[in-house]
Amino acid sequence: MKNENLIKQLQKFPLDMEVCIFDTKKNEEDASDEPSSLGVYKSIGVYQVHTDEQLKELQEEFPETKNFIALEFNSEP
Numbered sequence: 001m002k003n004e005n006l007i008k009q010l011q012k013f014p015l016d017m018e019v020c021i022f023d024t025k026k027n028e029e030d031a032s033d034e035p036s037s038l039g040v041y042k043s044i045g046v047y048q049v050h051t052d053e054q055l056k057e058l059q060e061e062f063p064e065t066k067n068f069i070a071l072e073f074n075s076e077p
Contacts, residue, residue, distance in 0.1 A: 003069055018042065021073045041073035 010019070026039030050058065050067050058065045 019044065021071065043074040045072040046070070047072070 021041040021044055023039035023041070027036060030036040030038040047070055048067060049070050050065075055065065055067050
């Protein structure tokens, strides 16, 4: 997904709404009649994986390397 598309998707929701990463498979493992927060990650980070310098160096050896924005989550929900 491109950054622009992610922003468009997020703009559909109220600005004060919390953003979490949701692992549906992990949550379904805990399926029961009771609500579960298993697989819901509230602590997330957003960052560019490589600096421009790092990307340039990597591309010298691996020309197909592309930069991307990472959505990182802590394994502790």
